[in-house]
Amino acid sequence: MVVRKYAAIIIYVLMSFLHTHIANAEDTTGKPWATLNDEQRIVLAPLADEWDSLRPWQRERMLEIAHDYPKMSPDRQERVQQRLSSWSRMTPFERENARKRYQQFKSLPPEKKEEIRKKWQEYRNSTPEKRQELRTQHPEIFGTEDLSAK
Amino acid sequence: MQTYNEDQAISMRDQEIAKNIASLLNTNAINIDAKIASKLSYGRQKALANMATPSSRLALSQHGVLRLLGDYWHQHRLLITFMMCGLGIVALLLLQNSSNQDDTEQGDAFLLASDLPPEIYSNEGFGTWLSENTQQ
Numbered sequence: 001m002v003v004r005k006y007a008a009i010i011i012y013v014l015m016s017f018l019h020t021h022i023a024n025a026e027d028t029t030g031k032p033w034a035t036l037n038d039e040q041r042i043v044l045a046p047l048a049d050e051w052d053s054l055r056p057w058q059r060e061r062m063l064e065i066a067h068d069y070p071k072m073s074p075d076r077q078e079r080v081q082q083r084l085s086s087w088s089r090m091t092p093f094e095r096e097n098a099r100k101r102y103q104q105f106k107s108l109p110p111e112k113k114e115e116i117r118k119k120w121q122e123y124r125n126s127t128p129e130k131r132q133e134l135r136t137q138h139p140e141i142f143g144t145e146d147l148s149a150k
Numbered sequence: 151m152q153t154y155n156e157d158q159a160i161s162m163r164d165q166e167i168a169k170n171i172a173s174l175l176n177t178n179a180i181n182i183d184a185k186i187a188s189k190l191s192y193g194r195q196k197a198l199a200n201m202a203t204p205s206s207r208l209a210l211s212q213h214g215v216l217r218l219l220g221d222y223w224h225q226h227r228l229l230i231t232f233m234m235c236g237l238g239i240v241a242l243l244l245l246q247n248s249s250n251q252d253d254t255e256q257g258d259a260f261l262l263a264s265d266l267p268p269e270i271y272s273n274e275g276f277g278t279w280l281s282e283n284t285q286q
Contacts, residue, residue: 011232013236061258064257064258064259065257065258065259065262066259067259068257068259068260069259072259072263076263077263079262079263079264080259080262080263083262083267083268084262086267086268086269087258087262087268090268090272094272095258095268095272097271097272097274097277098261098268098271098272099258099261099271100277101271101272101276101277101280102260102261102264102271103256104277104280104281104284105264105266105271105280107284108280108283108284112283113265116265116266117265117266120265120266120267120270139275140273140275140276140278140279141270141273141275141276141279142270142273143269143270143273143275143276
């Protein structure tokens with residue numbers, strides 16, 4: 001009798017825990033723009049027009065970005081907002097590759113990272129003609145298409 | 151043949167002596183002190199009881215802890231099974247949660263806030279350059 005009572009309590013606690021866990025997981029998927037809170041709307045403002053056409057898993061990823069956004073400094077927050085639109089237009093394959101390479105980039109020696117940062121600074125501060133020249137010199141970094149200087 | 155007869159004679163003599171001893175003990179048992187008789191009786195009963203079920207002191211000195219756990223398991227096996235399952239599920243969910251948090255710390259927001267734009271990271275050529283420079 002006592003065993004059954006304890007078993008019932010344990011099952012109840014487990015069910016509550018699972019319910020909360022599942023509710024939290026579902027909470028972030030498939031949210032229409034109108035249901036986002038003010039903070040999320042401010043962060044994801046560049047995506048306002050296309051938000052409701054995004055797939056649930058894309059929205060989930062974007063909401064994760066909004067979740068991490070307050071942890072960043074103002075200049076990094078600005079970068080995130082500038083890059084959100086182009087990020088949302090990339091294919092899942094491109095995004096996955098970008099994630100892998102971002103992790104690789106983080107593991108580079110500091111001098112190599114600095115080398116790339118300098119090249120990028122030079123590129124973004126250059127004229128269109130100079131950028132074309134840099135793309136020809138360093139296609140491995142800048143690719144072949146003009147990158148928006150963000 | 152002679153040896154066999156001698157052995158048999160010794161054995162019979164031993165039995166005779168044992169009978170005499172038992173007889174002497176029985177005769178003198180009547181004259182034994184009541185206090186001593188009581189102590190002997192108590193000792194006999196205790197020895198018989200110990201033969202039927204080993205004492206807890208003995209069990210504790212040998213496999214006492216295991217025995218106690220075993221007894222507890224038999225009494226509450228359903229409860230313990232539920233508790234183990236519950237703990238397993240909770241541990242799994244907590245582990246999943248913590249790994250998700252790790253992912254978030256290296257999530258897309260940090261990639262977008264990086265020094266380089268995401269277009270550079272998605273460039274195939276940059277991937278090759280990274281592979282070459284990471285190996286060095």
